[in-house]
Amino acid sequence: MLSSRRNTRAAYRFLPKALNMMSDYPPCSTTTDKLASYPKAIRRLQSEGLPAKDVEHRTSKYLNNVIEADHGALKRMIRPTxxxxRMKTASATLKGxxxxxxxxxxxxxxxxxxxxxxxxxxxxxxxxVA
Incomplete structure (x- = not known):
């Protein structure tokens, strides 16, 4: 999901979609950056029962290195553009x-x-249609 904002509302919208995509493999931990909106969104979702209460929320930047390294290649492709x-253009290009x-x-x-x-x-x- 692409969002122009990184607030609690955006995190709350994103996290259920990510969890539903991986519904066959429930997470034992969630790793995010230290943005303050993630813990709020995760607590709200846990109160609704979406991720289990025992799912650990980790915010160490070193645990996120694999994901950030993967984004590096994407950023190198985007930089020449x-x-x-517009968000519509960004969404379509990134999807491709x-x-x-x-x-x-x-x-x-x-x-x-x-x-x-x-x-x-x-x-x-x-x-x-082809």
Whole structure:
């Protein structure tokens, strides 16, 4: 989810989506940066019973290094574009970058091998008709 703000409301909207995506593998811990909105959103969600009460919230920046290192490659691809003017453009561009990275890393099952399978998967994910 892409958001223009990093407040409690945005965190509260994001976290259930992330947890639902991983519903088959419930987390034993959650790692975030030290932004004050995350603990508030996590406590609110725990009171609603979404993540279990025993899920640990970790805020050490060193535990987040793997994720930040992964974002580094994405930031290097975005830098030549000089940022984005609108959220719609940012969302579509980042979605495309992430889909191509998933395909290249083998994180998804292609409907067909080769470039044809990649094209069909992208069309399917973006809702395009081939």
């Amino acid at each position: 000089r940022g984005f003017q 970058f992430e889909i191509m990275r998933m395909i290249r890393r083998g994180h998804c099952v292609l409907p067909q091998p080769g470039a044809t399978g990649e094209i069909r998967l992208v069309n399917q994910l973006f809702g395009l």
